[in-house]
Amino acid sequence: MNKEKNQIDHIVSKLGERIKKLRVEKNLSLKDLSERSGISAAAIHKIESNGIIPTITTMMKISDALGKKVSHFIEEVEEEKDVVLVPAGEREPILTFKKGLDLKAISAQKYGDFIMTAAYATVDVGATSGRTPMKHAGEELVYCLGGTVEFRVLDKVYVLKQGDSLHFRTHLNHKWKNVGKRQAKLLWILAVPPS
DSSP states (O other), rough: HHHHHHHHHEEEEEHHHHHHHHHHHOOHHHHHHHHHHSSOOHHHHHHTTTTOOOHHHHHHHHHHTTTOHHHHSSOOOOOOOSOOOOOOOOOEEOOOOOEEEEEEEOOOOSSSOOSSSEEEEEOOTBBOOOEEEEESEEEEEEEEESSSSEEEEETHHHHTTTTTTEEEESSSOOOEEEEEOOOOOEEEEEEEEOO
């Protein structure tokens, strides 16, 4: 019980420091963050200096204003790194709800705020992103290692075979489908600019 209490105390003691660090990284003044979050600058200053412990509602407003989930500030994360090796046998699975798509991380998943994420993807025959096109911030670069995958970006169709690559801005409606006769293998890279 004491160990858990110490861990909670440690997380709470780092909360203000983490909020201030991210605010400064984003070049926001206390007034800027106050205007974005609806929390007074004085209250934010007290939180950052550990003068007060924020309520969950206050934390949600501050987190949202800084473009992060609350968990970013309260999880015990390992020290940020600028260089991360991902050994072939230690690729972490990436959760996806797309049937027939298997993603394994080949980029850092836990450390720091990298703007790029990449995966080794296997796509089953007939697997698709769904009937509704996707769109989101950022860019995707897809390199086909094997198989045949069709991408539709806006109303144009691109068919990727081994050695082909496709680079596009993801604010455009897009979807994909394995149109080949065997499982496709892709390197899939997503870059999202910092908010």
